[in-house]
Amino acid sequence: MKKPLVVALLLGMSGIAFAEPVITVSPSAIHPGDPVLVTVTGTTEMPQGKAGGQPLAFFAARTGYQAVFAAPLAINEDHILVELSGGAKPVSVAVTAKTFPETKLVVEEELANPDKADREKIDADNKAITEAYGRGKREDGAPHFLHAFKRPSGSVTSVFGEWRTFNDGHRAQHLGLDLGAHEGAKVAAIDDGTVVLVRETFLAGNVVVVAHGAGICSLYFHLSKAQVAEGDPVKQGAAIGLAGHTGRTTGPHLHISLHVGDAMVDPAAFFKLAIAPAKPSTAAK
Numbered sequence: 135m136k137k138p139l140v141v142a143l144l145l146g147m148s149g150i151a152f153a154e155p156v157i158t159v160s161p162s163a164i165h166p167g168d169p170v171l172v173t174v175t176g177t178t179e180m181p182q183g184k185a186g187g188q189p190l191a192f193f194a195a196r197t198g199y200q201a202v203f204a205a206p207l208a209i210n211e212d213h214i215l216v217e218l219s220g221g222a223k224p225v226s227v228a229v230t231a232k233t234f235p236e237t238k239l240v241v242e243e244e245l246a247n248p249d250k251a252d253r254e255k256i257d258a259d260n261k262a263i264t265e266a267y268g269r270g271k272r273e274d275g276a277p278h279f280l281h282a283f284k285r286p287s288g289s290v291t292s293v294f295g296e297w298r299t300f301n302d303g304h305r306a307q308h309l310g311l312d313l314g315a316h317e318g319a320k321v322a323a324i325d326d327g328t329v330v331l332v333r334e335t336f337l338a339g340n341v342v343v344v345a346h347g348a349g350i351c352s353l354y355f356h357l358s359k360a361q362v363a364e365g366d367p368v369k370q371g372a373a374i375g376l377a378g379h380t381g382r383t384t385g386p387h388l389h390i391s392l393h394v395g396d397a398m399v400d401p402a403a404f405f406k407l408a409i410a411p412a413k414p415s416t417a418a419k
């Protein structure tokens with residue numbers, strides 16, 4: 135008589151387990167600088183969770199809830215643990231090292247090896263960009279976007295993570311994706327958001343930063359002209375400026391960077407994520 139009771143208990147337990155939220159990650163194996171899409175199903179409440187100890191910014195999705203995080207370029211771990219408060223089974227994302235390509239570039243000497251005054255300008259630019267990430271956060275944490283992100287057109291001329299040596303001196307890692315664009319070509323917002331920075335910088339030229347909510351910001355570099363102002367709401371596809379070659383460049387192109395959580399991520403990988411925010415009727419509350 136004992137055995138059937140044990141079976142019944144086990145079935146009962148698995149029944150409870152099925153009612154708990156389930157975490158899915160895509161992809162489940164990544165390199166430093168890659169983003170990961172987390173989807174949580176089996177719950178009707180906004181989940182709270184962490185990836186690698188950092189809080190995840192969840193938003194309502196067409197199926198369940200989603201959040202995006204990224205492996206920092208300087209990560210030392212071989213995995214990132216995704217966990218929810220409230221009992222869902224944690225999921226591990228494997229992180230393997232990657233050798234990024236190396237290249238040599240020749241630019242004007244003052245751009246390759248900036249003097250003290252220019253280095254101070256660069257530091258101030260970086261500070262302004264970092265500060266911009268925090269703006270555009272909504273009090274309720276809701277994302278600004280109601281569509282999947284749209285990759286700008288243009289063929290890839292330089293990949294994320296490439297190491298560049300300028301004029302055989304200064305070495306720097308390329309933290310964005312370069313896409314071919316003519317001088318003066320329209321540069322469009324990759325999704326709905328709020329403009330959080332418009333700035334003439336030393337290295338990146340004219341920069342526009344758009345906050346999309348859910349911890350995601352897009353950055354557009356080397357513009358010949360910005361056509362938006364800080365605080366402007368923008369819709370996906372709306373012009374934020376014109377492509378150009380301001381700052382440290384070898385010619386006109388669009389450099390796009392993506393900042394997710396606290397990390398710069400590979401835009402090419404980001405645009406492949408199946409981000410599917412809930413439809414406006416269900417998301418707008």
Ligand SMILES: [Zn+2]
Pocket residue numbers: 292308310311312388389390
């Ligand atoms: Zn670039």
